[in-house]
Amino acid sequence: MAREITKNKDITEGKKRFPNWKMPYIPERKLTKYQWLVQYASKLKLGKYSDIGAFTYINARNGVIIEEGVQIGSHCSIYSYSTIDGEEGKVVLKKNCKIGSHSVVLPGVTIGENSVVGACSLVKDSVPANSVVFGIPAKVMRKT
Amino acid sequence: MAREITKNKDITEGKKRFPNWKMPYIPERKLTKYQWLVQYASKLKLGKYSDIGAFTYINARNGVIIEEGVQIGSHCSIYSYSTIDGEEGKVVLKKNCKIGSHSVVLPGVTIGENSVVGACSLVKDSVPANSVVFGIPAKVMRKT
Amino acid sequence: MAREITKNKDITEGKKRFPNWKMPYIPERKLTKYQWLVQYASKLKLGKYSDIGAFTYINARNGVIIEEGVQIGSHCSIYSYSTIDGEEGKVVLKKNCKIGSHSVVLPGVTIGENSVVGACSLVKDSVPANSVVFGIPAKVMRKT
Numbered sequence: 001m002a003r004e005i006t007k008n009k010d011i012t013e014g015k016k017r018f019p020n021w022k023m024p025y026i027p028e029r030k031l032t033k034y035q036w037l038v039q040y041a042s043k044l045k046l047g048k049y050s051d052i053g054a055f056t057y058i059n060a061r062n063g064v065i066i067e068e069g070v071q072i073g074s075h076c077s078i079y080s081y082s083t084i085d086g087e088e089g090k091v092v093l094k095k096n097c098k099i100g101s102h103s104v105v106l107p108g109v110t111i112g113e114n115s116v117v118g119a120c121s122l123v124k125d126s127v128p129a130n131s132v133v134f135g136i137p138a139k140v141m142r143k144t
Numbered sequence: 145m146a147r148e149i150t151k152n153k154d155i156t157e158g159k160k161r162f163p164n165w166k167m168p169y170i171p172e173r174k175l176t177k178y179q180w181l182v183q184y185a186s187k188l189k190l191g192k193y194s195d196i197g198a199f200t201y202i203n204a205r206n207g208v209i210i211e212e213g214v215q216i217g218s219h220c221s222i223y224s225y226s227t228i229d230g231e232e233g234k235v236v237l238k239k240n241c242k243i244g245s246h247s248v249v250l251p252g253v254t255i256g257e258n259s260v261v262g263a264c265s266l267v268k269d270s271v272p273a274n275s276v277v278f279g280i281p282a283k284v285m286r287k288t
Numbered sequence: 289m290a291r292e293i294t295k296n297k298d299i300t301e302g303k304k305r306f307p308n309w310k311m312p313y314i315p316e317r318k319l320t321k322y323q324w325l326v327q328y329a330s331k332l333k334l335g336k337y338s339d340i341g342a343f344t345y346i347n348a349r350n351g352v353i354i355e356e357g358v359q360i361g362s363h364c365s366i367y368s369y370s371t372i373d374g375e376e377g378k379v380v381l382k383k384n385c386k387i388g389s390h391s392v393v394l395p396g397v398t399i400g401e402n403s404v405v406g407a408c409s410l411v412k413d414s415v416p417a418n419s420v421v422f423g424i425p426a427k428v429m430r431k432t
């Protein structure tokens with residue numbers, strides 16, 4: 001029940017912020033008009049009322065799903081493929097989750113519904129719903 | 145007195161680096177010629193001899209004042225409004241302060257005159273003058 | 289001998305990823321087609337099969353040498369000159385080293401052959417060959 005209330009509130013928040021939200025044009029490996037960037041854009045699924053910050057980079061090679069109402073800060077990296085260590089795996093950002101500025105999400109990670117990732121975090125492991133995580137690497141700090 | 149000397153030295157440094165400093169053209173939510181970006185540009189007040197690094201993002205919705213001689217590194221975020229946690233508040237970067245690469249300054253923060261924020265810091269609280277701070281969150285480490 | 293094997297494997301990896309690698313056009317202080325940026329571009333030496341991530345910034349004022357097969361993640365900063373603390377010094381990224389997303393490399397640093405810098409690291413000191421380092425500041429964690 002508590003979760004239900006939170007969810008509804010957040011959806012309202014997203015709709016309030018962007019009542020006229022429209023799917024942005026996402027060119028391949030070029031800056032969108034909001035100054036974020038996607039590689040393998042055809043494999044990104046972007047939900048309504050989502051908000052992605054400037055200078056954020058998304059590598060969707062193995063699939064990135066961003067659900068409704070998700071907020072991503074500036075300077076984040078969302079990797080479904082990392083050439084540094086060869087890791088691969090779909091990334092899922094569930095409804096109404098929020099990712100703070102300068103955070104990095106690694107391949108295979110799912111961020112749960114309504115969860116919040118603090119700024120400057122490195123997310124190596126999936127995050128359950130309704131949780132607040134942060135740190136390098138990110139750890140669950142509390143429940144919302 | 146010590147502060148006065150530091151201040152003068154730093155102003156000289158700024159003038160020396162940019163003897164022909166001119167107010168840059170700052171388009172709304174588009175990259176400047178120096179590759180940094182401002183949202184709510186009409187609410188940014190930018191001082192002379194200031195230097196802002198590439199890929200830095202400034203959200204000036206609640207006002208951002210950058211005084212004379214301020215240096216901001218690359219990949220910084222200066223937020224007077226954070227959609228992640230709903231915080232709002234004017235940000236003031238006082239004369240000759242310096243902010244290292246990849247640092248995040250949150251709403252309501254004032255960075256004092258001549259102070260230095262180390263790279264990769266998360267600044268949640270205001271910083272007094274003539275101080276060196278760093279860390280996530282940033283803490284005062286010493287006086288200059 | 290072990291090092292030799294690693295090196296050969298990694299060169300193969302670079303050639304496999306970019307069999308038709310070509311030297312990119314690097315304009316002065318403007319984004320390349322891959323969305324990274326160099327200042328003092330004439331002082332950057334870029335090796336074959338290298339890969340530089342989006343939103344990475346390189347200040348080559350005192351020389352930056354990137355050898356063959358080097359991988360640099362997104363949102364990195366490579367500084368041969370730092371206006372924040374006045375440090376200056378050539379940066380050398382040796383053959384097949386890898387630098388994770390959001391890492392900062394400071395003036396005078398050499399990253400050794402085949403070494404790996406973890407994401408979100410601040411590299412103040414040179415890194416020996418065949419090492420894994422990370423942290424703020426980065427420290428050697430193990431040998432590869």
